[in-house]
Amino acid sequence: MIKKNIATNELGFVFNPATGDSYSTNPVAASILKLMREGRSPGEIKKTLADTYDADADTIEKDLQDFISTLKEYQLLES
Amino acid sequence: MNQPKPFVIAVTGLNAIDSPGPGVAVIRAVREGIPQPVRIIGLAYENLEPGIYMEGICDKIYQVSYPAAGANALLSVLTQIHTKEGIDVIIPNFDAELPNFIAIEEQLKNMGIRCFLPSREMFEARDKQKLAAFGKEHGLMVPKDKTVHLYSDLAIAGDELGYPLVVKGKFYEAVIAQTPEQAQKAYAKISAKWGLPVIVQEYIAGTELNIAALGDGEGNAISIIPMRKLYITDKGKAWAGITLEDESLLDLARKFIAVTKWKGGFEMEIMRNAKNEPYIMEINPRFPAWIYLSAGAGQNQPAALVKMAMGEKIEPYTTYDAGKLFIRYSWDMIVDVARFQQFTAFGQLVN
Numbered sequence: 001m002i003k004k005n006i007a008t009n010e011l012g013f014v015f016n017p018a019t020g021d022s023y024s025t026n027p028v029a030a031s032i033l034k035l036m037r038e039g040r041s042p043g044e045i046k047k048t049l050a051d052t053y054d055a056d057a058d059t060i061e062k063d064l065q066d067f068i069s070t071l072k073e074y075q076l077l078e079s
Numbered sequence: 080m081n082q083p084k085p086f087v088i089a090v091t092g093l094n095a096i097d098s099p100g101p102g103v104a105v106i107r108a109v110r111e112g113i114p115q116p117v118r119i120i121g122l123a124y125e126n127l128e129p130g131i132y133m134e135g136i137c138d139k140i141y142q143v144s145y146p147a148a149g150a151n152a153l154l155s156v157l158t159q160i161h162t163k164e165g166i167d168v169i170i171p172n173f174d175a176e177l178p179n180f181i182a183i184e185e186q187l188k189n190m191g192i193r194c195f196l197p198s199r200e201m202f203e204a205r206d207k208q209k210l211a212a213f214g215k216e217h218g219l220m221v222p223k224d225k226t227v228h229l230y231s232d233l234a235i236a237g238d239e240l241g242y243p244l245v246v247k248g249k250f251y252e253a254v255i256a257q258t259p260e261q262a263q264k265a266y267a268k269i270s271a272k273w274g275l276p277v278i279v280q281e282y283i284a285g286t287e288l289n290i291a292a293l294g295d296g297e298g299n300a301i302s303i304i305p306m307r308k309l310y311i312t313d314k315g316k317a318w319a320g321i322t323l324e325d326e327s328l329l330d331l332a333r334k335f336i337a338v339t340k341w342k343g344g345f346e347m348e349i350m351r352n353a354k355n356e357p358y359i360m361e362i363n364p365r366f367p368a369w370i371y372l373s374a375g376a377g378q379n380q381p382a383a384l385v386k387m388a389m390g391e392k393i394e395p396y397t398t399y400d401a402g403k404l405f406i407r408y409s410w411d412m413i414v415d416v417a418r419f420q421q422f423t424a425f426g427q428l429v430n
Contacts, residue, residue: 005324007402017324017401019286020307 001036001078002071008033016076023074028053029067085116087165088385089157089192092172092365093123093130093137098251098314099407101172103130104371105381106137109170111374112382120164126423132414134430139164142426146175150182157187166192168388170381172365175250177202195296195388197364201339205362207247207278217338219331220358222281222350233266234259236279245280247361248273253315255282283360285352287311288323291366291373292332293380295387296342302378302396303332306369309404317369317407322376324401331357344370344380372405 002008007015012030014023025033031052035045042064049060071077088109092100106119121130121137124145131140141160144152153176160166169192171180180187181202184194204213207224214221222245225236237244237259246265247253250273256262262279270277287308293301305328310319332347346367348360366381373380378396387393422428 005401015402017322020309020321020323 002033002076003078006076008037010034014076016074019075021074028063032064032067083116084165085118086113086385086389087118087120087167088113089120089122089160089164089166089169090137090172091122091124091143091170091176093121093128093140094125095129095133095368097312098316099368100128100130101366101368101370103133103136104368105170105172105366106130107371108374108379108381109385110135112379113385118164120160120166122160122169123422126419129412131422131428132412132418132430137430139430140422140428142422146173146179150179153179154183154186157183157192158190161190161192168193168195168385170194170366170384171196174364177364193388193390195343195384197339197342197345201341202364204339205345205364207249207361208276210359210362214359217334219334220356222283222358222360224278224280226276227266227279228276230263230266233262233277233279237262240279240281243282245282247278247280249276249278253280280360283350283352283358285350285358287317288328288349288351288357289317289320289367289369290328290332290347290349291344291370291380292336292341292347293344293383294336294339294341295393296340298337298340299395300329300333300336301383301387301393302373302380302399303329304373304376304378304380304399305329305332306372306405310406319404319406320369320372322372322399322401322403327357331359335362344384369405369407372403373399375405376400376403 005017012025032045035048046060090102090106092102094100095103118138121140122143123131123140130136143156171177180194181196181199184196208226211221211224223240227233227236243255243257245253246256246262246269248269252269254265256265266277290305292303295301305323305325306320307323308317308320312318344366346363350358350360370380376399378399383393
């Protein structure tokens with residue numbers, strides 16, 4: 001779950017008000033953030049990505065896990 | 080119908096240069112945050128301080144004597160200015176001039192001029208030479224340091240603290256020295272400029288954060304705005320910054336205000352290390368040059384200080400906008416030589 005105070009927008013801009021750090025994400029990451037904000041489960045997010053993008057399940061799984069790891073590394077997820 | 084007499088506020092620190100004084104930012108915030116008409120009297124030390132000539136900043140500027148001239152010289156010049164201008168409030172903005180203002184605060188009050196300043200004890204508690212002891216006493220994290228009076232003691236301090244270390248002037252300036260040779264060079268430069276002693280401080284690597292705050296003198300924090308430096312000049316000054324939402328920084332400033340009963344504005348310079356521990360690097364006993372960001376984020380600290388100086392009870396602010404940026408810029412003014420000559424020759428200028 002993404003931290004409540006993290007600001008995101010539909011263009012993929014992410015701002016952490018606790019550290020002052022800001023990030024730009026690509027459109028796929030922006031859509032994942034939007035789904036996370038809506039409270040979707042990992043399974044729902046994977047299904048939405050599979051319905052939207054032309055990629056196999058393994059690739060989607062790997063890319064989603066990579067992105068979540070990055071969010072954790074940047075301390076953007078609730079611990 | 081006669082216009083009401085404007086609020087007359089005198090402000091120092093008009094040197095809006097690459098290592099800026101806070102005066103211009105303070106004036107800008109006061110003009111925006113005080114509802115009644117204000118007349119700003121600028122007090123300048125040098126004739127090229129940009130705030131003297133900037134449009135919409137000062138109504139009249141007077142040249143004043145350097146702090147080294149002492150409290151009596153300051154009182155004398157302020158008495159003369161007060162006779163003409165009827166000053167209501169003075170906001171001094173330099174560390175070096177504060178001891179003089181604190182010394183004459185009572186006489187100024189008797190003349191009808193109000194200040195909102197820390198006491199001498201508060202001022203000295205956060206002095207660079209005593210900060211480490213102050214931190215130890217109150218459980219605040221402060222880097223280890225050594226006060227060096229003799230060149231020959233510099234090497235001993237270096238051996239104890241290790242390299243890199245920070246060589247600091249007693250009022251201003253800090254240089255990071257990676258080697259004993261760099262420390263010697265920094266010591267020579269800083270002691271020539273600011274006198275002795277020189278403070279040698281343990282180097283803490285991390286993220287540079289600043290806090291601008293205002294205490295009411297009774298232990299209450301009226302306003303606290305934390306900011307992260309986003310762009311730092313080669314003089315270590317923030318050229319851009321962003322307000323942060325961080326309760327631990329607010330707690331730190333609240334604790335400082337509670338233990339000192341700080342009266343007036345101040346700035347905490349913080350280094351947050353990799354373990355997220357906030358080290359207090361320095362506490363400046365006046366508003367920082369980026370203080371206009373406090374107004375931009377919803378807590379106009381200079382205006383609140385003026386109101387408190389005039390006896391108004393101000394409730395502590397409870398919210399501000401995180402994610403507000405300030406981005407400083409340079410701008411070339413064109414000034415007619417007649418204005419420069421007027422100020423240089425007569426020590427006064429009407430804008």
